[in-house]
Amino acid sequence: MCPTPLPATNGTNGHTNGTNGNSSYVGIDITEGPPVQNGRERNPYAPVQDFLSNISKFKVIESTLREGEQFANAYFTREKKIEIAKALDDFGADYIELTSPAASEESRRDCEAICKLGLKSKILTHIRCNMSDAKLAVETGVDGVDVVIGTSSFLMKDSHGKDMAYIEKTAIEVIEFVKSKGIEVRFSSEDSFRSDLVDLLRLYKAVDKVGVHRVGVADTVGCATPRQVFDLVRTLRGVVSCDIETHFHNDTGCAIANAYCALEAGATHIDTSVLGIGERNGITTLGGLMARMIVADRDYVVGKYKLEKIKEIEELVAEAVAVNIPFNNPITGFCAFTHKAGIHAKAILANPSTYEIINPADFGINRYIHFASRLTGWNAIKSRAQQLNIAMTDAQYKECTAQIKLLADIRPIAIDDADSIIHAFHRNVIAGKANPGSSVYLPNMTEQEKKKLAGITAEEKNLPEKRQLEETVAQETATEQVLKKAKTNGVTA
Numbered sequence: 001m002c003p004t005p006l007p008a009t010n011g012t013n014g015h016t017n018g019t020n021g022n023s024s025y026v027g028i029d030i031t032e033g034p035p036v037q038n039g040r041e042r043n044p045y046a047p048v049q050d051f052l053s054n055i056s057k058f059k060v061i062e063s064t065l066r067e068g069e070q071f072a073n074a075y076f077t078r079e080k081k082i083e084i085a086k087a088l089d090d091f092g093a094d095y096i097e098l099t100s101p102a103a104s105e106e107s108r109r110d111c112e113a114i115c116k117l118g119l120k121s122k123i124l125t126h127i128r129c130n131m132s133d134a135k136l137a138v139e140t141g142v143d144g145v146d147v148v149i150g151t152s153s154f155l156m157k158d159s160h161g162k163d164m165a166y167i168e169k170t171a172i173e174v175i176e177f178v179k180s181k182g183i184e185v186r187f188s189s190e191d192s193f194r195s196d197l198v199d200l201l202r203l204y205k206a207v208d209k210v211g212v213h214r215v216g217v218a219d220t221v222g223c224a225t226p227r228q229v230f231d232l233v234r235t236l237r238g239v240v241s242c243d244i245e246t247h248f249h250n251d252t253g254c255a256i257a258n259a260y261c262a263l264e265a266g267a268t269h270i271d272t273s274v275l276g277i278g279e280r281n282g283i284t285t286l287g288g289l290m291a292r293m294i295v296a297d298r299d300y301v302v303g304k305y306k307l308e309k310i311k312e313i314e315e316l317v318a319e320a321v322a323v324n325i326p327f328n329n330p331i332t333g334f335c336a337f338t339h340k341a342g343i344h345a346k347a348i349l350a351n352p353s354t355y356e357i358i359n360p361a362d363f364g365i366n367r368y369i370h371f372a373s374r375l376t377g378w379n380a381i382k383s384r385a386q387q388l389n390i391a392m393t394d395a396q397y398k399e400c401t402a403q404i405k406l407l408a409d410i411r412p413i414a415i416d417d418a419d420s421i422i423h424a425f426h427r428n429v430i431a432g433k434a435n436p437g438s439s440v441y442l443p444n445m446t447e448q449e450k451k452k453l454a455g456i457t458a459e460e461k462n463l464p465e466k467r468q469l470e471e472t473v474a475q476e477t478a479t480e481q482v483l484k485k486a487k488t489n490g491v492t493a
């Protein structure tokens with residue numbers, strides 16, 4: 001898409017101004033007769049839809065090759081950038097954002113090289129709000145330019161030292177220049193949530209008036225809460241007619257929730273990076289956003305993005321920046337679809353939706369029943385035995401499960417351990433042993449573990465007698481107390 005200049009329509013993904021293609025909303029005629037919407041009679045009992053919400057028609061601005069380059073471990077060669085850009089394009093990212101060509105000569109050449117790939121994703125680059133960066137950017141062949149400037153009092157005082165009047169004048173100059181080249185332009189404030197709201201809205205209104213395609217809201221320090229995001233974006237939605245892009249850092253763990261709330265409030269574009277890599281602990285993760293959005297509108301997400309590519313894109317980027325995929329990562333964390341507790345496993349085996357909000361198959365991933373633990377249940381063991389082509393009665397599965405739980409109390413057990421217990425138990429069943437669990441052990445048990453097992457087994461054996469003894473003592477004590485009380489009250493037995 002790079003070499004083709006786009007018509008300079010005002011925002012809105014090629015639709016109309018404002019609400020991301022919500023031009024179908026024609027309002028409700030309240031003058032006379034029944035209310036009509038889109039030519040059809042409106043059901044007066046239907047819930048009122050929030051027509052500003054964009055959870056069913058958002059776009060992703062993938063910034064692994066811009067924000068992600070600011071991650072502490074990141075150093076991308078041109079080959080690696082191209083590999084990542086192609087993977088994101090294949091996934092279906094609407095936009096791919098690249099480091100400013102003003103950052104370094106190699107960055108400029110990388111930007112040109114990616115623009116020449118002819119990807120379906122639109123290519124953006126991210127620049128400071130000044131004419132020299134803008135001139136450099138438009139010459140690289142990008143589809144759009146993302147302009148940014150700090151607007152919080154902290155940044156105006158201690159970073160660039162410019163006031164709002166200067167920012168507005170320069171922003172308009174840069175926007176008009178980029179637009180004159182027939183490519184998209186976005187104007188974003190930095191640290192939006194710590195900027196003066198009146199100043200911010202005035203600035204956005206001014207850039208909207210000169211035809212900027214998108215305005216950007218950025219939680220640069222990760223301080224915003226979902227409610228604050230909703231308030232600001234909804235307010236902004238009422239002030240500008242162009243699209244609204246949002247960018248959330250994850251310092252306080254709200255990046256995905258904030259992105260979702262922004263869409264609910266009328267934002268149209270969300271910035272992401274693979275695994276969230278970026279400054280400090282990064283931004284909204286691409287995979288995490290997909291997990292959130294598939295729950296909100298499965299048809300839109302599945303129809304638009306190749307979700308089964310998420311895992312390999314994350315592995316590609318994780319390797320490039322030398323990190324592991326976090327265990328608790330949505331979708332691809334190693335245990336994201338692992339069910340462990342016996343009651344969970346039982347329900348999952350009957351109907352996976354009992355304990356899952358996302359179907360792992362949508363992401364090309366399998367769910368896993370973790371049966372090798374002391375929390376396991378006989379349904380999980382039965383399912384595992386069947387995978388091993390072992391058939392027993394339900395009573396035998398239950399006894400085998402009891403043996404696995406007993407051994408799992410001695411030490412943590414692996415899948416192989418649980419499998420060998422099932423096999424050994426089954427061999428004893430076939431051999432016709434009366435108590436098939438009696439001589440089933442963990443492979444490679446140490447002397448200490450055997451001693452521990454003997455202790456637990458003996459204790460379990462004595463358990464019924466011990467319980468009986470305790471009950472008798474308790475009963476005797478109670479009788480003695482009654483007698484004592486009766487004597488104190490002057491009553492003789």
Ligand SMILES: [Zn+2]
Nearest residue numbers: 067220278279
């Ligand atoms: Zn950022």
